[in-house]
Amino acid sequence: MTTATPRTLAEELRTRSDRGLAGLLRARPDLLNPVPGDLTQLATRAGTRASVVRAVERLDTFALQTAEALAIAPDPCPYPTLAALMAGDAGDTAVAAALPRAVAALRAQALVWGPDDRLRLVRTARELLTPSPARPSPTGLGPTVAEATAGMSPGRIQEILDAAGLPATHDPVSAVAALTGLFRDRARMAALLDTAPAEAVAVLDKLLWGPPYGAVTDRPAAHLQWLLDRGLLLPAGARNVVLPREAALHLRAGRAHHAPEPVPPALEPATARDPQLVDNAAASQAFTALATVEELLKEWDLGGPPVLRAGGLSVRDLKRTAVALDTTEPLAAFWLELAHAAGLIASDGEADERYAATPAAEDWLQLPDHQRWAALVAAWLPATRTPGVVGTADAKGRALAALGPHLDRSPAPEVRHRVLTLLATLPPGTSVPERALLSRLRWERPLRAAAPATQPPAASSPPQGPAQAAPPSTAADGAAGPTPTDDLRSRLAQWTLVEAELLGVTGRGALAAHGRTLLRTTGDTGPSAEADTGPRADTDADTDASTTAAALTPLTPLTPAEATATAVRAAALLAPLLPEPLDHILLQADLTAVAPGPLRRPLAEALAVLADIESKGGATVYRFTPASVRRALDAGRSAAELQEFLTTHSRTPVPQPLAYLIDDVARKHGQLRVGAASAYVRCDDDALLSEILADRRAAALRLRRLAPTVLAAQSAPEQLLDGLRAMGYAPAAESAAGDVLVARADSYRTPPRTAPTPVPDGPPPPDRTLLEAAVRAIRAGDLAATAARKPAAAPADTAPSTPGALPRTTSAETLATMQAAVLTSSPVWIGYVNADGAASQRVIAPVRVEGGYVTAYDHTSDEVRTYPLHRITGVSELADDAV
Numbered sequence: 001m002t003t004a005t006p007r008t009l010a011e012e013l014r015t016r017s018d019r020g021l022a023g024l025l026r027a028r029p030d031l032l033n034p035v036p037g038d039l040t041q042l043a044t045r046a047g048t049r050a051s052v053v054r055a056v057e058r059l060d061t062f063a064l065q066t067a068e069a070l071a072i073a074p075d076p077c078p079y080p081t082l083a084a085l086m087a088g089d090a091g092d093t094a095v096a097a098a099l100p101r102a103v104a105a106l107r108a109q110a111l112v113w114g115p116d117d118r119l120r121l122v123r124t125a126r127e128l129l130t131p132s133p134a135r136p137s138p139t140g141l142g143p144t145v146a147e148a149t150a151g152m153s154p155g156r157i158q159e160i161l162d163a164a165g166l167p168a169t170h171d172p173v174s175a176v177a178a179l180t181g182l183f184r185d186r187a188r189m190a191a192l193l194d195t196a197p198a199e200a201v202a203v204l205d206k207l208l209w210g211p212p213y214g215a216v217t218d219r220p221a222a223h224l225q226w227l228l229d230r231g232l233l234l235p236a237g238a239r240n241v242v243l244p245r246e247a248a249l250h251l252r253a254g255r256a257h258h259a260p261e262p263v264p265p266a267l268e269p270a271t272a273r274d275p276q277l278v279d280n281a282a283a284s285q286a287f288t289a290l291a292t293v294e295e296l297l298k299e300w301d302l303g304g305p306p307v308l309r310a311g312g313l314s315v316r317d318l319k320r321t322a323v324a325l326d327t328t329e330p331l332a333a334f335w336l337e338l339a340h341a342a343g344l345i346a347s348d349g350e351a352d353e354r355y356a357a358t359p360a361a362e363d364w365l366q367l368p369d370h371q372r373w374a375a376l377v378a379a380w381l382p383a384t385r386t387p388g389v390v391g392t393a394d395a396k397g398r399a400l401a402a403l404g405p406h407l408d409r410s411p412a413p414e415v416r417h418r419v420l421t422l423l424a425t426l427p428p429g430t431s432v433p434e435r436a437l438l439s440r441l442r443w444e445r446p447l448r449a450a451a452p453a454t455q456p457p458a459a460s461s462p463p464q465g466p467a468q469a470a471p472p473s474t475a476a477d478g479a480a481g482p483t484p485t486d487d488l489r490s491r492l493a494q495w496t497l498v499e500a501e502l503l504g505v506t507g508r509g510a511l512a513a514h515g516r517t518l519l520r521t522t523g524d525t526g527p528s529a530e531a532d533t534g535p536r537a538d539t540d541a542d543t544d545a546s547t548t549a550a551a552l553t554p555l556t557p558l559t560p561a562e563a564t565a566t567a568v569r570a571a572a573l574l575a576p577l578l579p580e581p582l583d584h585i586l587l588q589a590d591l592t593a594v595a596p597g598p599l600r601r602p603l604a605e606a607l608a609v610l611a612d613i614e615s616k617g618g619a620t621v622y623r624f625t626p627a628s629v630r631r632a633l634d635a636g637r638s639a640a641e642l643q644e645f646l647t648t649h650s651r652t653p654v655p656q657p658l659a660y661l662i663d664d665v666a667r668k669h670g671q672l673r674v675g676a677a678s679a680y681v682r683c684d685d686d687a688l689l690s691e692i693l694a695d696r697r698a699a700a701l702r703l704r705r706l707a708p709t710v711l712a713a714q715s716a717p718e719q720l721l722d723g724l725r726a727m728g729y730a731p732a733a734e735s736a737a738g739d740v741l742v743a744r745a746d747s748y749r750t751p752p753r754t755a756p757t758p759v760p761d762g763p764p765p766p767d768r769t770l771l772e773a774a775v776r777a778i779r780a781g782d783l784a785a786t787a788a789r790k791p792a793a794a795p796a797d798t799a800p801s802t803p804g805a806l807p808r809t810t811s812a813e814t815l816a817t818m819q820a821a822v823l824t825s826s827p828v829w830i831g832y833v834n835a836d837g838a839a840s841q842r843v844i845a846p847v848r849v850e851g852g853y854v855t856a857y858d859h860t861s862d863e864v865r866t867y868p869l870h871r872i873t874g875v876s877e878l879a880d881d882a883v
Contacts (some may be wrong), residue, residue, distance in 0.1 A: 004115055005114070005115060005118065006113065006114065008043065009043040009046065009047065009110060009113045009122065010039050010040045010042070010043035010044075012044055012113045012114065013039045013042060013110070014039055014349040014782065014786075018389045018779070019775075020108070021042075021775045021778065021779075022771045022772070022774075022775050023108055024046075024108060024109065024110055024764065025766060025771055025774055025775070026766060026771060027055075027058075027109050028046065028051060028052050028054070028055050028109060028110070029107065029762070029763045029764065029765055029766055030050075030054060030762065030763050031045050031046055031051060032763070032766055032770070032774055033763055035774045035777055035778065036778055036781070037778075037780060037781040037785070037840070038778060038781040038782035038784070038785040038786070039782040040782070040785065041781075042778060045112070046110040046122070047122050047123060047124050047783040048124065048389060049124050051647060052111070052122060052124040052125050052128065052789045053128065054762065055109050055110075055111055056111070056125060056128060056129075056447065057445070057447045057448050058445065058448075059105075059106075059446075059447070060264070060443060060444050060445070060446070061261045061442075061443045061444075061446045061570075062098055062102050062103050062260065062261055062262045062263075063102045063106060064447065065086070065102075065138075065256075065257050065260055065261065066082070066086065066099065066102040066103060066106060066119060066447055067106055067111060067112070067125060067129055068129050068137055068138060068139050068256065068257070069085040069086055069117060069139070069256040069257070070082060070106075070112065070121040070126075070129075071121055071125070071126050071128075071130045071131075071137070072130065072131065072137070072139060072141055072245060072256060072657065072680050073074065073085055074116055075120060075121070075126070076118035076119055076120045076513055077118075077119045077120075077121075078116070078117050078118070078119070079103070079116040080115065082099070082103070082119060083095075083096065083099055084254050084257075085249075085254065085255070085256040086099055086256065086257070086258070086737035087099075087255070088252070088253045088254045088255035089186075089253045089254045090253060091263075092260065094262045094263055095260050095262045097262070098263065099262070102262075103116075103119070106121075111124065111125050115337075118548060118783075124244050124631050131143065131245075132211075132215065133236065135786055136210065136211055137210075138257070139210070139256050139257055140208075140209045140210020140211065140212060140248075140258070141210065141212060141245045141248055141249070142181070142210075142212030142213065142242040142243055142244060142245055142248065143242060143244065143245060144238075144244060144246065144559035145176055145179050145180045145183065145231065145234070145244045145245070145246055146176050146180065147245075148234035148235070148236065148242055148244050148491050149172075149176055149179075149231075149234060152172075152234075152235065154171075154172045154175070157175045157176065157179075158175060159229070160179060160229065160230060160231040160693045161175055161178060161179060163229040163230050163231075163442070164179065164182060164192065164230045164231060165192070166178050166179065166182060171302035179231050180246055182196045183231075183246035183247045183250055184249075184250070186250065187804050189247070189250045189768040190250075192230065194268045196226060196227075196232075197222070197223040197226055198223075198224075199221070200223040200224070200226050200227050200232075203224065203227065203233075204221065204227070204232065204243065204247075204251060205251075207243040207248070208243070208248060208251050208252065209258045209752075211242070211250075212240075212242050212243040212248060213236055213242050214233070214240065214241050214243075215238055215239055215240050215241070216228075216233075216239055216240070216241055218239070219238070228241070231244070232244075232247050240558040243579040250414045261443060264440055264444065265436065265439040265440050266436070266441055267422065267425070267426060267432045267436050267440060268432060268436060269432070269433065269436075269438065270426060270427075270430050270431070270432050271430065271431050271432070271509070272427065272429055272430050273429045273430070273431070273508060273510060274429055275428040275429035275510075276511065277429070277507075277508070278428070278429045278506075278507040278508055278510045278511075278512055279507060279512045279513050279514070279577055279579060280507070281433075281503040281507030281508050281512075282505065282507030282512035282514070282574075282577075283504060283507075283512075283516065283574060283577035283578055284504070284507075285501060285502065285503070285504040285507065286373050286503065286504025286578065287369065287504070287578055287579060287598065288504075288506055289373070289376065289502060289503050290369055290372050290373060290376075290559075291616075292325055292327070292335055293335060293338065293339055293344065293372075293376065295324070295325055296321070296324075296325060296335055296336070296339055296345070297339070297344060297345070297361050299321070299324045300345060300355060300356055300357055301357065301747050301748070302747065302748050303348075303354055303355075303356045304317075304345065304354055304355035304356050305317035305320070305321075305354060305355060306353065306354045306355075307347050307353040307354060307355060307403075308354065308401060308404065310398075310401070310404065310405070311401070311403075311405045312401025312402060312403045312404020312405070313355070313401055313402045313403045313404070313405040314401070314402075315399075315401075318332060318336075318390075318401075318402050321336065323470075326616070329391075329747070330387070330390070330391075331390070331502070332402075333387040333390040333391075333402040333846075334387040334388075334499060334502065336387070336402050336403055337383075337385050337387040337390075337402065337403065337407070337529050338376060338379065338380060338383075338387075338503075339388070340362070340385070340403055340755070340784075341379040341380065341383045341385060341755055341756060342360075342375055342376055342378075342379035342755060343358060343360045343379070343753060343754065343755035344357060344358060344360060344361040344364055345357055345358060345361070346358050346750050346753035347403075347559045347750065347753075348750040348751065349750070349751065355403065356749060356750045357747070357748075357749055358749060358750050358752070358753045359749050359750075359751075359752055360752075360753075362749070362758075365601070368575070369575075369578050369581075370571040370572070370574050370575035370578060371571060371879075373503075373504070373571055373574060373578075374564075374567040374568050374570065374571035375567070376503065377503060377505065377563075377567040377570065377571075378560070378561075378564040378567035378568075379755060380416075380499065380503060381413065381416065381417070381518065381557070381558050381563035381566070381567070382413050382557060382558055382559060382560050382563045382758050383407075383412065383413065383756075383758055384408045384409060384410055384412050384413060384758040384759045384760075384761075385407045385412075385756060385758075386407055386408070386409040386412050386492065386495065387402065387407070387495075387512065388492070388494075388495040389407060389490060390407070391408065392685065394406050408758075408759040409488065409492065410759050410760060410761035410762075411448070411488065411489060411492060411761050412492050413557030413558070413758060413761075414556070414557045414761060415441070415489055415492040415493055415496060416492070416496045416557065417519070417556075417557040417558060418441065418444070418493075418750045419437060419441070419493050419496045419497065419500075420496075420500065420505070420511065420515065420518060420519055421519055422437055422440060423437075423506065423510070423515075424439075424511055424515075424516050424519055426510070426511070428510075428513065428516075430510055431506075431508060431509030431510040432509075434493075434494065434497060437493060437497070438493055441489060441490065441493055441538070442489075442490065445489060448487075448489055475715075483730070487837065494877070496712070497509075500515070504574070505518065506727060513573055514570040514571070514573035514574040514577075515570065517562070517566060517569045517570040517573055518563075518566045518567065518570050519566065522694065559764075560758070579597050579598050580597075581597075581598045581599060581600040581601070582595065582596065582597045582599055582600065582603075583597065583599075583600050583603060583649065584650065584651045585599070585603075585607065585622075585649055585650055586650065586651055586652050587646060587650045587652050587653070587654055587655055587658060587721065588652070588655065589655040589657060591623060591624045591625070591655075591657055591658055591661065592614065592621055592622060592623050592624070593607070593611060593621070593624070594619050594620070594621055594622075595607075595619060595621075595622070596619050597619070601618075603649055605647075606645065607622055609628075609631055609632050609635055610622075610624065610628060610629065610631075610632040610637075610642060610645070611623055611624045611625075611628050612625060612627075612628050623659060624658055624857065626661065626664075626665050626730075629642070629661060629662055629665040629666075630665055630669060630725075630730055632668060633665065633669045633730075638666070639662050639663055639666030642662050642666075643659065643662060646658070655756070665730060668729065668730040669730040669732060670730070670731075670732035672688070672724060672729055672730070672731035672732070674717050674720050674724070674731050674732070674733050674734065675723050677690065677716075678712075678713060678714055678715060678716060679712075679713045679714075679715055679716060679717040679719075679720040680706070680710055680711060680712050680713065681703070681710070681711040681712075681713065681720065681724070681731070682709055682710045683709055684709055685709075686708040686709055689705065689708075689709065689710075689711055689770045692711065692727070692729070693705065693725070695709065695727060696725075697726070698716075698723070698727065699726050700723065701713050701714075701715050701719075701720060701723045701724075702714040702715065717733060721733060731824075780842075780843065780858075780859045781841070783839075783843050783859060784829060784840075784841040784842050784843045784859070785841055806831030806839055806874060807829060807830065807831045807842060807873065807874030807875060807876045808831070808873060808874040809871070809873075809874035809875055809876075811870075813874075813875070814869060814872055814874065814875050815849070815869060817876075817877065818849045818854050818875060819849050819868070821845070821846045821877070822846045822847060822848060822849055825845065826845070826876050826877065826878070827845045827846070827859070828843070828844060828845075828876065828877055828878060829841065829842070829843055829845055829875065829876045829877075829878055830842050830843075830844060830867075830872050830873075830874070830875045830876075831865060831872065831873035831874050831875075832871055832872055833871050833873060834871065839873070841861045842858055842859070843858075843878070844856035844857065844858050844859065844865075844867075845857040845859070848865070849869075852868060852869050852870070853866050853867065853868055853869065854866070854867050854869060854872070
């Protein structure tokens with residue numbers, strides 16, 4: 001491995017260890033698609049605009065500030081110069097302590113390369129971060145003196161030198177250099193500003209922290225003219241001026257940023273609670289979540305609302321669902337999306353499409369409570385569908401519907417995982433205000449948390465007044481710019497906190513013990529975990545290695561498989577905290593029954609048929625009515641069975657009013673029989689039929705007597721049943737054979753449906769196996785591309801014309817060279833074209849040549865392979881010191 005100073009990024013990548021390359025590929029997984037053929041290709045791909053933009057977006061605030069400082073620093077930039085830009089003349093111990101980690105993170109992500117005495121920002125990153133009128137930098141700095149005077153006449157530059165007290169020069173280049181040297185010289189610049197009018201200093205103060213642009217009139221005031229004459233304000237358009245970068249840095253005491261943020265915002269103030277209380281509160285809410293989803297499935301048991309033509313649930317149906325679940329519409333949207341993500345509800349796909357429970361819902365309902373909770377949480381963790389955006393407008397101004405399209409927000413799993421991770425860093429039972437979490441998230445991803453930037457002051461629309469500028473830009477210290485709730489990531493974090501509380505992952509704002517288990521518990525100890533960035537000028541290369549590695553690793557959310565595994569572990573901790581289902585109720589004299597806790601499923605289902613739920617909470621209150629008792633009788637139960645059911649499951653005696661109610665409804669139930677004529681009514685008591693005929697309310701049923709015990713109707717049987725029941729009777733439906741029909745509702749289920757697949761945010765993070773294989777392939781390809789070859793014996797016109805071109809030899813020369821390599825056990829360099837026509841370079845060690853094939857150990861694939869000789873374009877021996 002060479003120790004010379006690398007001249008390119010590719011050369012520096014060659015000095016890195018396999019762990020260092022794996023760390024780069026893990027931090028920037030887009031570089032792996034497809035796997036680069038060698039390190040030159042890797043370096044080229046790492047410098048493309050799309051890849052650099054993605055990498056810069058994932059920098060934390062201080063690493064981004066460091067990159068912004070390098071963008072306005074000389075290229076290359078010595079480390080002391082960078083430190084001076086970040087800490088200023090006065091120095092800053094926090095900045096000095098954090099800067100090595102920031103530089104290491106930038107270097108490890110291939111955004112910065114070179115030793116500490118020659119730091120270079122990747123060209124594309126420099127172009128992105130360098131200030132310009134169209135794209136101002138958060139540093140608030142303007143162009144350099146050389147850039148601002150590029151279009152200025154030589155005579156005007158000499159006038160500026162004369163006014164600034166500098167000797168005249170023979171050419172514009174030396175004149176610009178002299179003016180730049182004046183602005184960088186602290187002593188001479190201070191002496192010059194001591195002679196400035198107070199108004200001129202005030203103008204400089206306005207432009208100091210940016211934007212550095214201002215407007216002047218055709219006849220500027222004396223103090224402005226003083227600044228213009230000495231180059232402290234340089235032209236930036238017809239009537240606009242700019243404060244040059246060197247002058248601004250002097251006025252800032254050398255600082256590139258108004259307020260560097262080397263340390264992330266603290267998670268405080270913290271509120272400590274008893275961890276057991278937090279766990280119990282979370283468990284209680286987890287049980288409520290199960291009851292809510294179960295209620296939703298029961299509500300849609302016979303089929304849910306129709307699907308909109310554009311997809312999703314209508315606003316009216318969302319409101320109805322919210323009323324049925326006794327919650328708000330936003331929370332109803334969350335429960336709908338959660339059940340959809342878990343595969344419990346879906347559309348049936350029929351011509352008149354509507355929503356309904358899926359067959360998987362039946363299996364889910366039969367699971368123990370903790371396993372049902374695990375299924376919901378496993379669907380929630382990696383989900384990208386975001387119910388929080390329901391009701392907002394899409395790009396075309398249309399309202400987004402629950403269960404509809406366009407609800408996926410790719411950053412949601414990452415933000416969700418990061419919020420839970422931050423809560424897990426707190427002591428058990430501890431919570432912090434929401435704003436503290438949002439501030440930390442915004443520090444970790446400032447560019448992704450930024451709202452659309454406003455337009456900077458332009459030359460076509462200058463500020464009012466003779467020379468004005470906007471107030472100092474303080475976006476760097478978080479005092480300006482978008483509020484923490486204006487951006488998508490902050491809103492995702494807020495929704496995560498609400499949803500985690502609803503699901504029982506947190507309790508009273510603190511992460512529960514089972515919630516901590518939802519996070520990734522085992523780290524990747526493979527090559528990607530090492531933050532090896534190659535040789536550096538400092539001797540302590542391992543300082544803060546763990547911190548650097550953490551900065552490199554993207555905030556990768558859990559995969560569906562990982563989410564399922566962690567949810568199962570969490571459910572095991574939650575199970576003892578969930579209330580044990582009860583097998584009894586308490587009957588009361590006012591025709592009500594109280595369930596003092598959750599009931600076992602058979603008991604709850606039977607009681608829901610016999611009585612109506614009056615109120616929910618810690619204890620559920622059921623009320624018995626004639627209609628509810630008739631519903632149980634219609635379901636095939638007899639009065640004796642109902643009495644026995646209540647006696648068995650009640651810890652209190654069956655009250656006499658309830659027994660009378662059951663007997664009274666049962667005595668009337670089925671006395672009237674309704675069948676199809678269109679419909680008919682038959683009864684053994686002809687007096688009762690006469691009573692019905694005489695009732696005015698029966699006029700709409702259009703009844704007539706066919707026999708003393710039979711009435712015929714022109715209404716359908718269902719309408720006749722409803723009409724008689726509305727009149728206070730208890731008729732029963734019968735079949736054509738005269739048997740009573742048992743009215744048991746059939747559940748409606750969709751065909752088997754799969755849960756929605758999360759939409760990934762960029763390429764998936766590579767696993768350990770892929771990283772190891774990719775690094776090995778890149779190393780082998782680089783060896784083939786850079787290995788020194790012996791001079792070819794063939795004529796000059798058969799040699800590769802350009803570096804990296806495939807070797808060209810005749811078939812006889814290829815065969816002879818291969819046979820010689822077998823005898824001497826020497827590696828060779830070949831050009832090879834596979835069956836698909838793809839050409840590649842390889843370094844192989846031939847072991848046998850026969851039958852038109854060569855068997856060799858391929859360093860590229862790290863395996864023994866067989867190659868047809870006719871597909872080898874040429875062969876060349878490697879230099880003695882090449883391998």
